Amino acid sequence: MADAANADILRVEGVHKSYGVGRAVELEVLHGIDFALKRGEFAALIGPSGGGKSTLLNVIGLLDRPQSGRILIDGRDTRELDDTALTRLRGRAIGFVFQYHYLLPEFTALENVMMPALAARGWPDGEMRQAAAELLDKVGLTPWRDHRANDISGGQQQRVAVARALVMQPVLVLADEPTGNLDTKAADGVFELMRSVNETTQTTFLIVTHDPRLAQRCDRIIELVDGCIVSDRPNANVVRRG
């Protein structure tokens, strides 16, 4: 059990990523990234703009492939997986929260939360509806569950996006500037929500942020500059509240 608790949920080994491969101008964005995240870690990925944070997140999220190196998700090497298998693994094991919520405006908050499970299983069922309702309750949006995605506030939309990222009970949640579009109060609310989920479910979080205030509230801070990890340290002085 102890081994399982300490198992690496994410392992990134020697990852190189370039754009414009085979063209006149080739740009290497990631220069051999190595790090790992254990179950229940709550880590911040910080660094200046253009340093490769989003690219690294896309590679880790199996949305993009590296030129070399390997990504292991929950112990599974993703190098040999084809597009279909990657899509399946991504849907099952990884949750995404982006700067913009990308909720489907045609659906209600509850249906948006159900969406990953619906896409995976093909048909709606009572179980996924129940799971989505519980998550919406957890993010404090039960009264808005039947509201269309466009009919709720920005902070609420981002909370729905967090609930949606959790519906498949992923082992890893990747959040790219999840509070970037929110005011301070809403940003705090969303951040606290993720923190609370992390503490109660031991879901691993990797959060890209420019906001040092939020980074200081994470257990670990990884700094990426010009495609290289320049520091990776535990945050001894975790600030529990903004």
Next chain:
Amino acid sequence: MNRFTPFEWIAAFRFMREGMMQTLLIVVGVGLGVGVIVFMSALLSGLQANIIRRTLNYQAPIEILPPDRVARPLRADDTAQIASLVQPRSQRLWPIDQWQKVRAQAERLPDVVAVTPIVSGPGFALRGDANKSVTITGIEQESYFNVIALAEKIVAGHYNLGPSDIIIGIELAADLGANLGDKVRISTASGASVTLSVIGIFDFGNKGVNERNIYVSLRTAQNLLDLVGGVSSMLVKVQDPFAAETIAQAIRAETAQQVDSWIKTNAQFFTAIAAQKLSNTLIRFFVGLTAALGIASVLVVSVVQKSGEIGILRAMGTSREQVLRLFLIQGGFMGLAGSVLGSALGFAFLMVWRGVARNADGTPMFIVVIEPQLFIIAAAGATLVGILAAMAPAVRASRLDPVDAIRG
């Protein structure tokens, strides 16, 4: 969300509902196109059927004739040719050799409905000072009426021909000043003549036929045209008039006689029909293309508008195939909904047309046949066009790179 509805169907219908105005406009557009196709197809089918029906009233689909007589030059041996010029033989009226046997052979063939022997040749109809050139047709009454709808075209009198009876056309009756019960003298170039009583007057709706054709009993015609016991040709009715040429070839192979189909003898008419069909097909094609482009443009816009959502769906584990189906369903539905609307519009146009397009006497200008299969074909065709039109935007959506789509 209905628990029995697959994910792609749910998402497709929500996308369309969200863009209700776009969806409605394209469905109305497709509907108008399908309406035009349904209306024109029914109209042209009715027009063609009408012309064909009228032509086949007085002409059999197939006619069996004795083979043409050919001149055979004398030769000393197989290679030597004695005459340098061989004149073709004149074709006098000639009977079909062993016509009963030929008739039985033709009747045995599948698709042949009825065979009737006739004796037909030129003659003159005389009454008082009037002298008209006519085509004498001797008929075997029982079988002839199974092939040619003469009985239905009798406008005065009856059609039970005896040896001294004659049925004439309405125009000839007017030219000769003859009425029912009047005597008309029929003579031929060989000098044979007979006086017959008019027992019936027909109207085929064709002046030439009404003026020239006269009907007498088979035996009377045999005596007049010097073909005692023989027949000059046989008329054949078939199940499908459009298969007449194929059946004619089969009869030719079976009987070794000369066999003509109405398709061959009315080549110009069929050329006109083919041209009409081609123009109809072109109109259908361009209307279909317009509808397809409309559907495709709406979906292309939708893909662009929803690229972010598509990206996030892909990131959440939606497969490329699911995204592809999501857009194909939208295209298919727009086509199907448009075809339902279009069928209703086409039906309404036809009803209005049927009421408006009338001859001076109040009869319909032509019969419009509304066939249920036309609507089924229109629905299936429009759905298929919708799916095909959606293919390009659907493929584009399914190939969207989630990273690019989310980044916008």
